[in-house]
Amino acid sequence: MPKxxxxxxxxxxxxxxxxRVGMDLQEAAIRGALRVDEISDAVVRCTNCPKPDACEAWLMKGPGTKGDLPEFCRNKVMFSRVGAVLT
Known part of the structure; x- marks a missing residue:
């Protein structure tokens, strides 16, 4: 797949x-819960994930909760931290 x-x-x-877990990354950045460079770092972590097809399957399940991210998600810690700040 091209870069x-x-x-x-x-x-x-x-x-x-x-x-899916009820978070808006742009809103999180505007509110100061997430820096733009953290979003960039998270995208890099995501691009290095060996399970994008499993992620797409998980996304097809519909709405979830903040703690509902798959164990293999390389950004689970970041999502949890930002979710805690936004609540």
């Missing part, structure tokens, strides 16, 4: 994962 296409895929996965 740009892979990057777009993982940006979408990350954004969709955030939405």
């Amino acid at each position: 740009a296409q892979n990057l777009r895929r993982h940006v979408a996965l990350m954004d969709n994962a955030a939405r």
Whole structure:
């Protein structure tokens, strides 16, 4: 998969994962719960994940909760930290 296409895929996965657990990453950044460079780092972690197909399957399950991220998610800690700040 070309680099740009892979990057777009993982940006979408990350954004969709955030939405699935009730989080808006842009709003988190605006409110100071997440720095823009942290979002960039999270995208890099996501692009290095060997399980994007499993992530897409998880996303198809519908709405979840903040603690509902799959164990394999490389951004689970970041999502949990930001979720705790936003609540």
